[in-house]
Amino acid sequence: MKAVVYQGDRTLSVMDVPDASIEEPTDALVRITTTNICGSDLHMYEGRAGVDEGTVFGHENMGVVEEVGPGVTRVKKGDRVSVPFNVACGSCRSCNEGWTSFCERTNPQEGMQGAAYGYANMGPYRGGQADYLRVPYADFNLLTLPPGDEHETDFTMLSDIFPTGWHGVALSGFRAGDRVAIMGAGPVGLMAAHSARIMGAQEVFVVDQHPDRLRLAREIDCTPVDFSAGDPVQQIMDATGGKGVDRxxxxxxxxxxxxxxxxxxxxxxxxxxxxxxxxxxxxxxxVFVPKDPDSPGVGAKEGRIGWDYGTFFTKGQQMGTGQAPVKRYNRMQRDLILDGRAAPSFIVSHEVPLAEAPDAYDHFDRRDDGWTKVLLKPSA
Ligand code: NAD
Ligand code: ZN
Ligand code: ZN
Known part of the structure; x- marks a missing residue:
């Protein structure tokens, strides 16, 4: 099968790799219909994350179940599914508490909790920027979708960034009526903005410097703040009569x-x-990843950063962090899409054949004007 394979800094090739297959009784094999490029892929693409050459990228996957192992009873061949980026077992302490992003079983690396497809330090799972993907613990992980191809570009946001954006807002302690400031109008920031709007925010400020991304924020009724035009804190303070925001x-x-x-x-x-x-x-x-002394890629960046903890403490603020537990949100978000109350596909700028992935990565990496979110379409 064809797959997007990492060959070194900013170098990818679309090449033949051994076919994905069922390896455990609880696995499913999914034929990929849409797989997205994510800002998280750029940490590896740009050489920041110490990823091995030969890694198949792709953690934002959806498709149709091609085959299931003998231990899979809920999901069936032919089901249309969204694949959460978290590879989770469904029965460890974290999974039991709803924190599939910190599964204690699926990442064999010492000291690491949480696994993902096609990602450095996130377990041995090949990515889905390929014709097929092996999905462990398929009954637990897969979200079934209505058959056909309706809402494909909305549903493809359910594997990662729509849940991640929602999670960011939830971690802030948001309540309906709050004012929110979002740093970054990339796909994740725009999904957080979309989520905050749906959740009943009074006003949502979205900070970035790219005009095309700020325009998308305005299109969903948020207030764009261009940090290249002046201090974003001052701009938001001025716009709120000095009150600032709740979240x-x-x-x-x-x-x-x-x-x-x-x-x-x-x-x-x-x-x-x-x-x-x-x-x-x-x-x-x-994502702020701690420095791993054994990994030259990660070692180029310190995980330890100096930030204004003193003001944070003095103001008695709260902070929540980490990878999103996709399963906590994706069913509800699927139903919001079906009800016409969420439409996360507004960020999609490009749909290209899998074979064009290297060129698409290059544009997305440069934040070229208009390249907000790229969907790859395998042809198997
Ligand atoms: P992206 O790189 O496309 O977007 C980031 C945006 O931030 C860019 O538009 C950039 O112009 C803007 N930016 C840079 N400096 C800024 C500043 N000082 N103030 C305001 N904006 C600034 O990436 P993305 O796909 O939107 O992902 C964003 C982050 O979310 C990445 O770190 C990614 O790894 C992470 N992520 C986390 C999870 C999770 O589960 N926690 C899941 C997916 C992605
Ligand atoms: Zn992602
Ligand atoms: Zn688990």
Whole structure:
């Protein structure tokens, strides 16, 4: 089968790899119909995440079940499914508590909890930017969807970023009527903005510097804030009569930079600490990965960042962090899409054949104008 394979910094090829297959009785084999490129893939693509050459990328997957193992009873051949990016067992302590993003069984690496497809340090699972994907614990992990191809571009957001955006808002302690500031108008930030709107936010500020991304924020009735036009904290303070916001969502991660392009991983968290009210809350879903001394890729960046903890403490704020437990949100979000009350596909800018993945990664990596979210279409 064909797959998108990492060959070194900013180098991918679409090539033949051994076919994915059922390996355990609880596995399913999914024929991929749509698989997305994610900002998280760029951590590996740009060489920040110490990923091995030969890795097949792809953790945002959906498709049709081709085959199931003998231990799979709920999911059937022919079912249309969304595959949460978390590979979870369904029965460990974390899974029992609803934290599938911290599954204690599926990542064999010492000291690591939580696994994902096609991702550095997230277990041995091949990604789905390919014709087929092996899905462990299929009965637990797979979300079934109505048959056919309706809502394909909305449903493909259910594997990661729509749940992740919602999670960012939930981690902030959001309540209906709150004002929210979201750092980053990438796909994750825009999904957080869409979520906050659906959840009943009074006003949603979305901070970025890319005009095309800020325009999308305006299209969903949010207030764009261009940080290249001046201090975003001051802009939000001015717009709120000095009150600031109740909640903040960090959707940038360790590549946060100032308007000249200099990277400052602490910048977005510091901005939120300043703009969120006393006793307000902050949800961090942008990825900050700790330094792994054994990994030269990760070692190029420190996991330890200096941020304004003093102000955070003085203001009595709360913070929630981490990878999103997709299963907590994806059923509800699927039904919101079916009811016409959510339409996350507004961020999709490109749908291209899998064979064009290297070119699409290049555009998305450069944040080229208009390349907001790219969907890859395998042809098997
Ligand atoms: P992206 O890189 O496309 O978007 C990030 C955006 O942040 C860009 O538009 C960039 O211009 C903007 N930005 C940079 N510096 C900024 C600053 N100082 N202030 C405001 N905006 C700034 O990526 P994405 O796909 O939207 O993902 C965002 C983050 O979310 C990444 O770190 C990704 O790894 C992470 N992520 C986390 C989870 C999770 O489960 N927690 C899941 C998916 C993605
Ligand atoms: Zn993703
Ligand atoms: Zn588990």
């Amino acid at each position: 903040g969502v960090e959707a940038v991660g360790w590549q946060a930079h100032d308007s000249t392009g200099d990277e400052h991983p602490e910048l977005t968290i510091d901005n939120l600490v300043q703009v969120v009210k006393v006793h307000g809350g902050i949800g961090v879903v942008g």
